[in-house]
Amino acid sequence: xxxxxxxxxxxxxxxxxxxxxxxxxxxxxxxxxxxxxxxxxxxxxxxxxxxxxxxxxxxxxxxxxxxxxxxxxxxxxxxxxxxxxxxxxxxxxxxxxxxxxxxxxxxxxxxxxxxxxxxxxxxxxxxxxxxxxxxxxxxxxxxxxxxxxxxxxxxxxxxxxxxxxxxxxxxxxxxxxxxxxxxxxxxxxxxxxxxxxxxxxxxxxxxxxxxxxxxxxxxxxxxxxxxxxxxxxxxxxxxxxxxxxxxxxxxxxxxxxxxxxxxxxxxxxxxxxxxxxxxxxxxxxxxxxxxxxxxxxxxxxxxxxxxxxxxxx
Amino acid sequence: xxxxxxxxxxxxxxxxxxxxxxxxxxxxxxxxxxxxxxxxxxxxxxxxxxxxxxxxxxxxxxxxxxxxxxxxxxxxxxxxxxxxxxxxxxxxxxxxxxxxxxxxxxxxxxxxxxxxxxxxxxxxxxxxxxxxxxxxxxxxxxxxxxxxxxxxxxxxxxxxxxxxxxxxxxxxxxxxxxxxxxxxxxxxxxxxxxxxxxxxxxxxxxxxxxxxxxxxxxxxxxxxxxxxxxxxxxxxxxxxxxxxxxxxxxxxxxxxxxxxxxxxxxxxxxxxxxxxxxxxxxx
Numbered sequence: 001x002x003x004x005x006x007x008x009x010x011x012x013x014x015x016x017x018x019x020x021x022x023x024x025x026x027x028x029x030x031x032x033x034x035x036x037x038x039x040x041x042x043x044x045x046x047x048x049x050x051x052x053x054x055x056x057x058x059x060x061x062x063x064x065x066x067x068x069x070x071x072x073x074x075x076x077x078x079x080x081x082x083x084x085x086x087x088x089x090x091x092x093x094x095x096x097x098x099x100x101x102x103x104x105x106x107x108x109x110x111x112x113x114x115x116x117x118x119x120x121x122x123x124x125x126x127x128x129x130x131x132x133x134x135x136x137x138x139x140x141x142x143x144x145x146x147x148x149x150x151x152x153x154x155x156x157x158x159x160x161x162x163x164x165x166x167x168x169x170x171x172x173x174x175x176x177x178x179x180x181x182x183x184x185x186x187x188x189x190x191x192x193x194x195x196x197x198x199x200x201x202x203x204x205x206x207x208x209x210x211x212x213x214x215x216x217x218x219x220x221x222x223x224x225x226x227x228x229x230x231x232x233x234x235x236x237x238x239x240x241x242x243x244x245x246x247x248x249x250x251x252x253x254x255x256x257x258x259x260x261x262x263x264x265x266x267x268x269x270x271x272x273x274x275x276x277x278x279x280x281x282x283x284x285x286x287x288x289x290x291x292x293x294x295x296x297x298x299x300x301x302x303x304x305x306x307x308x309x310x311x312x313x
Numbered sequence: 314x315x316x317x318x319x320x321x322x323x324x325x326x327x328x329x330x331x332x333x334x335x336x337x338x339x340x341x342x343x344x345x346x347x348x349x350x351x352x353x354x355x356x357x358x359x360x361x362x363x364x365x366x367x368x369x370x371x372x373x374x375x376x377x378x379x380x381x382x383x384x385x386x387x388x389x390x391x392x393x394x395x396x397x398x399x400x401x402x403x404x405x406x407x408x409x410x411x412x413x414x415x416x417x418x419x420x421x422x423x424x425x426x427x428x429x430x431x432x433x434x435x436x437x438x439x440x441x442x443x444x445x446x447x448x449x450x451x452x453x454x455x456x457x458x459x460x461x462x463x464x465x466x467x468x469x470x471x472x473x474x475x476x477x478x479x480x481x482x483x484x485x486x487x488x489x490x491x492x493x494x495x496x497x498x499x500x501x502x503x504x505x506x507x508x509x510x511x512x513x514x515x516x517x518x519x520x521x522x523x524x525x526x527x528x529x530x531x532x533x534x535x536x537x538x539x540x541x542x543x544x545x546x547x548x549x550x551x552x553x554x555x556x557x558x559x560x561x562x563x564x565x566x567x568x569x570x571x572x573x574x575x576x577x578x579x580x581x582x583x584x585x586x587x588x589x590x591x592x593x594x595x596x
Contacts (some may be wrong), residue, residue, distance in 0.1 A: 028419055029419075031416075031419060032415040032419035032420070035414050035415035036411070036412050036413060039473060040409060041406060042464065043431065043468045045449075045464075045468075046442075046464060046467075046468050047434050047442060047470065048434060049445070050449065050465075051441060051442060051445075053449075054442065055446060057444060110339060113335055113339070114336070116332040117329075118336060126342045127343070127344060127579075128339070128343055128345070129581070130344065130347060130577070131343060131346070133523060133577035135548070135569055135570050136529065137544075137549060137566075138350070138544075138545075138567075139346055141348070141552065141562055141563060141566045142351070143346060145366065150364070153368065185343070185346065193589060213580075216522055242438070245438075247501060248527045252529070254512030255345045267440055269529075270478065275533075275534050283444050284441075284444045287444065290440055291437060291440075308381065
């Protein structure tokens, strides 16, 4: 870190003794540790420590009430034949697979719309961002109400155009898409704001140059907007995937994981295992597997990103 | 900014009208759930629980507000939520700013290594630390107490990381000038760095506050009485006991959401800025 080197004069004569510098440094380190201390203690006890502890607990058989016993890797071995775990993993993947592309699409379309030289863009942006700043549990209630089977608002609208809507939240097929729709609504604002900022940062000359070259609107979009926006797109994809792998609140409130285990997500299963069945070792093992999946998927995305960046430039 | 970016339709005036119309349309659709939450909250019992839901209230029942407060102590829950969100926010912001200053400006042995440890925890989802944190809080008899609620969520690495990045961007000269005038590190931090970093600190604070106001999982496992129960958990309890009483349920939802929406509108400058920074600055 060259920024942080002290301004030692280049013309300094050979030092008579090495004393002064260390003493100055010692004082600076002491000051540094004083500044660090409040954060560091809390960080070690409540963040870094628990990360290490999660690894240890995953190797224990522990219900919190009786002393833990050593379980080795058996908690991880239990995952294999556990149908609920696989179901939760599949549901989470399905949720991610549906919600991430939809969220990105809605965010991008709305950002493009807001970027059309509108006056009062900030007003629309605030109102469209509103769902992002609501309480998930509270708006989950409204969505249950919207999804009321026969004459709920969603099915009333579908009925008006001749579609006989399903009993969303209690339907094996439609419960998950219903959660996805709510989640897209709740979270598209984040991507929209990121994309809007990205669009506004694209130099107008690029579009003018493209037009001079005879590009159509679609070609400008494909050859200017998409590459220039790709870092923002990548960021939103990565954070959305990580976020959707941790989906919990709306599934707990709206479907409680049902019907059956159709909408039981990984985090919900971790919650059930740890705090309803008090099987802390197994829950810790599941949380580490969740972590491994997130790392794996994120790493894969970074590999793809390198290719895409190369391709675009 | 011009409409030239995407010339959708030949006539510019027509195109602009179309864009404005589309903006109004999508905004209206987006706001439907929030509007319905408020409308149903004011419906009568019979109307809100009828087999065929009604959209516009046939009659308005503002007394639903007091009835919701009578069923569960919503005021207490809201106050608890403010404690929880403000407690974690203040603690995280203050400690993160101090630590970020040390990482950005001071030299000490092991600095880069320690910062690396902070960074390494950024990727780890909160569910990994959930069980050890719960065990720790339980062993320290912190279940259903404010320290047990607040402390485990007040020391994440993201605050230190964001503020350090911002501090690194502040020219050293400002601080050097103050130091030459005899200010010590602490004074330089308070008088030079903190005032200059208000945008970054405010952004971190707003995100933390809204994030914790929304937090369901942690209060759900730590709080088990009205003493520390937050609005999110309170609503969940409300749903369990009054599940089909739609008007009161959505009144409770409205009451707990409105303060957050007010906070959002008051602070959205920082909020939007924070999203933009995180998206374009890279993290």
